[in-house]
Amino acid sequence: MxxxxxxxxxxxxxxxxxxxxxxxxxxxxxxxxxxxxxxxxxxxxxxxxxxxxxxxxxxxxxxxxxxxxxxxxxxxxxxxxxxxxxxxxxxxxxxxxxxxxxxxxxxxxxxxxHRYTAIPINEELRAKLKTRTDDELLERFQQVPSAYAVLADTSTRKRLIRAIEIAMYLTQNPKIDLSGPxxxxxxxxxxxxxxxxxxxxxxxxxxxxxxxxxxxxxxxxxxxxxxxxxxxxxxxxxxxxxxxxxxxxxxxxxxxxxxxxxxxxxxxxxxxxxxxxxxxxxxxxxxxxxxxxxxxxxxxxxxxxxxxxxxxx
Structure with missing residues (x-):
């Protein structure tokens, strides 16, 4: 069992x-x-x-x-x-x-x-993203390539905003290693x-x-x-x-x-x-x-x- x-x-x-x-x-x-x-x-x-x-x-x-x-x-x-x-x-x-x-x-x-959940919330970024349409958010996410791109769930507006937040954090902190076994x-x-x-x-x-x-x-x-x-x-x-x-x-x-x-x-x-x-x-x-x-x-x-x-x- x-x-x-x-x-x-x-x-x-x-x-x-x-x-x-x-x-x-x-x-x-x-x-x-x-x-x-x-x-x-x-x-x-x-x-x-x-x-x-x-x-x-x-x-x-x-x-x-x-x-x-x-x-x-x-x-x-x-x-x-x-x-x-x-x-x-x-x-x-x-x-x-x-x-x-x-x-x-x-x-x-x-x-x-996966360790991406530990990436901190960026309230300032979220406030700016909330004014964007869903299509604009998706385009923004696609413009920020990161290791998280293949894992991201963008099925709802809430998760799409979080995906952008994570991708931008990884871009701004390139030495952070959240991959691995x-x-x-x-x-x-x-x-x-x-x-x-x-x-x-x-x-x-x-x-x-x-x-x-x-x-x-x-x-x-x-x-x-x-x-x-x-x-x-x-x-x-x-x-x-x-x-x-x-x-x-x-x-x-x-x-x-x-x-x-x-x-x-x-x-x-x-x-x-x-x-x-x-x-x-x-x-x-x-x-x-x-x-x-x-x-x-x-x-x-x-x-x-x-x-x-x-x-x-």
Missing amino acids: PKSLVILGPTASGKTRLAVHVARRLNGEIISVDSRQVYRGMDIGTGKDLDEYRVDNQTIPYHLINIVDAGSDYNLYQYQQDFNHIFPQIRARGHVPILCGGTGLYLEAVLKG VSLPDMVVFGIDLPVEVRRQRISDRLHQRLQNGLIDEVQRLLESGIPAEKLIFYGLEYKFITHYLHGELDYATLSVRLETAIHQFAKRQMTFFRKLERDGLRIHWLDGRLPIHHLVDRITADLQEIPQTLHS
Whole structure:
């Protein structure tokens, strides 16, 4: 049996439910790998689905969810530090750490342990970059060649700004060596794959259900709690578009269409990033996400008996 494993997949693929059932079978604990589920009060929009962590009348332990207040700053480096704190504790209890999530950059950071997360934040630079359009930001990033270019995740505005920040730091500090071998944890990685049409239907169904069942009220409460609109917009996707809607900048029909399109694009970028991890040498054992949950759990536990306990193929 592996010391730890990963279950990744795009949004709405059912990875949390699968991870919980696998944890029940293997005596595991879940470590969320999601850049937004760390925030308290951001529940529906981030898909926490905390009820899913209870199976067979047993609550499966989970970590790195609801650890900071919404509106506060939390970055990849902090996540890496929190992960490095909780991961050995789970192992010390004799349990199996099960990483579950779809934030590619966070997954890469903990799997590969790259040191770019330690590069400091440049608030002055960020203030200037926030006035640029997404296309201008991407052009700026492409104009600053660095060793980080091949690793950078530019899938969201937030990550693109951070990528520019890192690239510029490396350019200004050329003697800093953040490359070299890293210690890879002993993990087996599974990914949930779905045909595009199935994935799109699941995303659309889930979004419309959430819009009708409290998602807009959640964003309204966050605004009323004093969180600046620009901060929620910075969090992206649901929080960005619904904030615009609540400020009268979008009507409901436009909100629904634009948000649905943005989430479809996000899921596509997630899969692109996972494939990039594969090209970089990460072995991902793909599962058919259309299969019943018990079949997937059986498949994982059976495969674990035969898969070498190694991150790379």
